[in-house]
Amino acid sequence: xxxxxxxxxxxxxxxxxxxxxxxxxxxxxxxxxxxxxxxxxxxxxxxxxxxxxxxxxxxxxxxxxxxxxxxxxxxxxxxxxxxxxxxxxxxxxxxxxxxxxxxxxxxxxxxxxxxxxxxxxxxxxxxxxxxxxxxxxxxxxxxxxxxxxxxxxxxxxxxxxxxxxxxxxxxxxxxxxxxxxxxxxxxxxxxxxxxxxxxxxxxxxxxxxxxxxxxxxxxxxxxxxxxxxxxxxxxxxxxxxxxxxxxxxxxxxxxxxxxxxxxxxxxxxxxxxxxxxxxxxxxxxxxxxxxxxxxxxxxxxxxxxxxxxxxxxxxxxxxxxxxxxxxxxxxxxxxxxxxxxxxx
Amino acid sequence: xxxxxxxxxxxxxxxxxxxxxxxxxxxxxxxxxxxxxxxxxxxxxxxxxxxxxxxxxxxxxxxxxxxxxxxxxxxxxxxxxxxxxxxxxxxxxxxxxxxxxxxxxxxxxxxxxxxxxxxxxxxxxxxxxxxxxxxxxxxxxxxxxxxxxxxxxxxxxxxxxxxxxxxxxxxxxxxxxxxxxxxxxxxxxxxxxxxxxxxxxxxxxxxxxxxxxxxxxxxxxxxxxxxxxxxxxxxxxxxxxxxxxxxxxxxxxxxxxxxxxxxxxxxxxxxxxxxxxxxxxxxxxxxxxxxxxxxxxxxxxxxxxxxxxxxxxxxxxxxxxxxxxxxxxxxxxxxxxxxxxxxx
DNA sequence: AAGCTATATGTAATCGATTACAGATGCCGA
DNA sequence: TCGGCATCTGTAATCGATTACATATAGCTT
Numbered sequence: 001x002x003x004x005x006x007x008x009x010x011x012x013x014x015x016x017x018x019x020x021x022x023x024x025x026x027x028x029x030x031x032x033x034x035x036x037x038x039x040x041x042x043x044x045x046x047x048x049x050x051x052x053x054x055x056x057x058x059x060x061x062x063x064x065x066x067x068x069x070x071x072x073x074x075x076x077x078x079x080x081x082x083x084x085x086x087x088x089x090x091x092x093x094x095x096x097x098x099x100x101x102x103x104x105x106x107x108x109x110x111x112x113x114x115x116x117x118x119x120x121x122x123x124x125x126x127x128x129x130x131x132x133x134x135x136x137x138x139x140x141x142x143x144x145x146x147x148x149x150x151x152x153x154x155x156x157x158x159x160x161x162x163x164x165x166x167x168x169x170x171x172x173x174x175x176x177x178x179x180x181x182x183x184x185x186x187x188x189x190x191x192x193x194x195x196x197x198x199x200x201x202x203x204x205x206x207x208x209x210x211x212x213x214x215x216x217x218x219x220x221x222x223x224x225x226x227x228x229x230x231x232x233x234x235x236x237x238x239x240x241x242x243x244x245x246x247x248x249x250x251x252x253x254x255x256x257x258x259x260x261x262x263x264x265x266x267x268x269x270x271x272x273x274x275x276x277x278x279x280x281x282x283x284x285x286x287x288x289x290x291x292x293x294x295x296x297x298x299x300x301x302x303x304x305x306x307x308x309x310x311x312x313x314x315x316x317x318x319x320x321x322x323x324x325x326x327x328x329x330x331x332x333x334x335x336x337x338x339x340x341x342x343x344x
Numbered sequence: 345x346x347x348x349x350x351x352x353x354x355x356x357x358x359x360x361x362x363x364x365x366x367x368x369x370x371x372x373x374x375x376x377x378x379x380x381x382x383x384x385x386x387x388x389x390x391x392x393x394x395x396x397x398x399x400x401x402x403x404x405x406x407x408x409x410x411x412x413x414x415x416x417x418x419x420x421x422x423x424x425x426x427x428x429x430x431x432x433x434x435x436x437x438x439x440x441x442x443x444x445x446x447x448x449x450x451x452x453x454x455x456x457x458x459x460x461x462x463x464x465x466x467x468x469x470x471x472x473x474x475x476x477x478x479x480x481x482x483x484x485x486x487x488x489x490x491x492x493x494x495x496x497x498x499x500x501x502x503x504x505x506x507x508x509x510x511x512x513x514x515x516x517x518x519x520x521x522x523x524x525x526x527x528x529x530x531x532x533x534x535x536x537x538x539x540x541x542x543x544x545x546x547x548x549x550x551x552x553x554x555x556x557x558x559x560x561x562x563x564x565x566x567x568x569x570x571x572x573x574x575x576x577x578x579x580x581x582x583x584x585x586x587x588x589x590x591x592x593x594x595x596x597x598x599x600x601x602x603x604x605x606x607x608x609x610x611x612x613x614x615x616x617x618x619x620x621x622x623x624x625x626x627x628x629x630x631x632x633x634x635x636x637x638x639x640x641x642x643x644x645x646x647x648x649x650x651x652x653x654x655x656x657x658x659x660x661x662x663x664x665x666x667x668x669x670x671x672x673x674x675x676x677x678x679x680x681x682x683x684x685x686x687x688x
Numbered sequence: 689a690a691g692c693t694a695t696a697t698g699t700a701a702t703c704g705a706t707t708a709c710a711g712a713t714g715c716c717g718a
Numbered sequence: 719t720c721g722g723c724a725t726c727t728g729t730a731a732t733c734g735a736t737t738a739c740a741t742a743t744a745g746c747t748t
Contacts, residue, residue: 052462055704058398073427076420083417260630286604399734
């Protein structure tokens with residue numbers, strides 16, 4: 001009943017030209033005559049032809065797709081980054097493949113298959129915890145497509161990346177609290193080993209030091225960016241004999257978890273403690289109280305990462321463009337979760 | 345410097361066998377002798393061979409990928425659905441391509457290219473607002489891959505789908521409010537025309553009617569599922585002469601927006617109004633107050649949709665499996681945004 | 689010993705587009 | 719009138735794997 005898929009042959013026959021001409025009319029219209037072009041397009045319409053991408057890509061030695069490695073797709077922080085990537089990629093005719101690097105049965109073997117150029121023309125990693133060995137091997141063998149890191153990156157590895165200035169963001173947060181009169185400032189950290197954790201921590205310590213404030217180890221609370229870890233941090237804070245009067249949380253999710261937890265204990269923000277978050281996720285401005293936070297241009301990060309990757313793909317790979325580290329600005333958004341010290 | 349990509353030919357040469365044998369050793373190991381198999385695998389290791397997926401897929405006439413159409417990737421509601429899809433797909437060796445159907449420069453032409461079987465082996469649509477014409481055409485021509493809808497669907501179209509029982513969810517919400525003593529119950533709706541809007545609305549009206557409560561048109565407030573529209577609804581509610589004492593919001597985001605807005609006006613939930621949300625997104629249990637809501641098993645929806653699609657892909661397409669409508673259960677999660685009437 | 693089967697492997701066509709190369713045509717100037 | 723050049727189109731090789739079909743070998747039966 002249904003005939004087989006229409007091919008370029010069918011179009012060629014209907015249009016009365018060769019397959020070469022059809023191919024040219026499609027991918028390089030300028031070099032065929034006007035009349036032929038019309039005839040080909042008419043034939044395409046009557047036959048309902050759709051190009052077979054696998055055939056094209058096999059011949060052209062590209063895949064037409066880029067892969068995005070996401071650590072935990074369930075985290076809403078990434079959704080707008082993905083959105084930015086997808087926008088830019090789609091405009092270039094590239095498909096976006098997403099892979100969750102942390103899902104239960106993602107093993108090394110499976111991951112490594114994505115790091116190969118028959119799978120994708122390029123790769124954006126949002127996960128700085130990829131085993132370095134994985135990357136080193138492939139890169140050397142020349143079979144690995146260009147890689148761009150975004151948000152996170154691997155320390156002491158020179159892959160191009162797009163990120164924000166985490167130290168500066170942390171400093172903004174700390175200075176804001178200082179200007180409100182806070183002198184006892186703590187920090188809820190991200191997961192150990194993560195570059196964001198480390199840079200935000202470094203920025204926090206530097207800012208505290210340059211303001212001449214104490215750095216008290218017990219006021220640096222472990223977390224992992226999640227809501228739950230923010231709530232856990234709240235419990236630790238509650239248990240302290242001497243509590244900091246203000247906390248800078250390394251993610252908005254932790255800030256929300258923290259506020260939620262202490263509010264269930266009858267305390268409130270900013271009355272009992274001032275809180276600054278990080279990321280400016282959508283809910284931040286609608287939380288109660290609305291969160292004072294460090295804004296990350298998430299869509300722009302996605303756009304920039306995709307653009308950078310596309311340059312790497314099309315450009316000359318030998319040039320030392322691998323040294324590109326694009327840093328986007330952050331800004332402090334003051335809302336209602338911070339207040340002058342003593343202003344209950 | 346870097347030699348060309350290694351091919352099956354190289355492996356064959358090193359192993360001293362034909363390409364056919366290598367191919368068989370890879371994709372159907374049982375039919376080659378033990379000795380040969382070992383030799384081939386050894387050769388694969390020494391050459392660093394990776395299969396070229398485009399060549400394999402061209403020959404096998406499959407793409408090894410499924411496409412997920414997401415309306416607005418920026419919406420965190422979808423992240424866990426995607427996560428569920430990705431898990432199940434990855435386990436079957438399928439890549440997941442995501443496409444944002446609503447991004448600025450997504451046009452029909454581009455969309456239609458995804459609805460073709462040289463692009464993907466199957467398609468999961470999370471967007472019920474796809475132009476029906478788009479789907480009808482392709483389906484008829486036989487060139488369209490199997491499609492499964494998830495969460496949303498197209499009314500009066502018989503594509504297989506996975507969804508929750510929205511009417512039942514709405515009824516749960518309304519009955520919960522009724523049991524708390526509320527008799528003046530309003531509803532903040534989703535965007536006009538959306539199937540979720542309509543089914544949740546229908547469920548709400550039915551429940552109100554069967555409980556013998558008034559259905560007052562002015563208490564049905566327009567929204568679009570977003571935080572902002574929840575805040576807008578709050579302004580409308582504030583402006584009412586006679587206010588409902590409880591509202592069922594068709595999404596958690598709107599519930600959060602609503603609560604946030606009235607709290608800025610000095611009113612509170614559940615003191616001044618009880619609020620039930622829908623979806624049970626991550627933030628719901630950490631909002632202030634924690635949201636009473638209807639829980640959707642988002643990960644399970646993603647899993648089920650992927651599984652259903654995979655069945656359609658591998659199974660006999662002629663059988664009337666297109667009638668599959670999988671309905672997953674919802675449940676009411678009672679938290680702190682609802683309270684007995686009059687219990688300020 | 690001939691015939692048969694089962695098992696293992698090789699040969700070569702095939703998937704559907706792209707593109708190097710060659711050929712055809714028309715126009716121009718000398 | 720002819721060579722030279724530009725423009726357009728066709729022929730056929732090619733991308734790298736899969737697989738139908740053919741062939742070879744060993745083991746078994748009678």
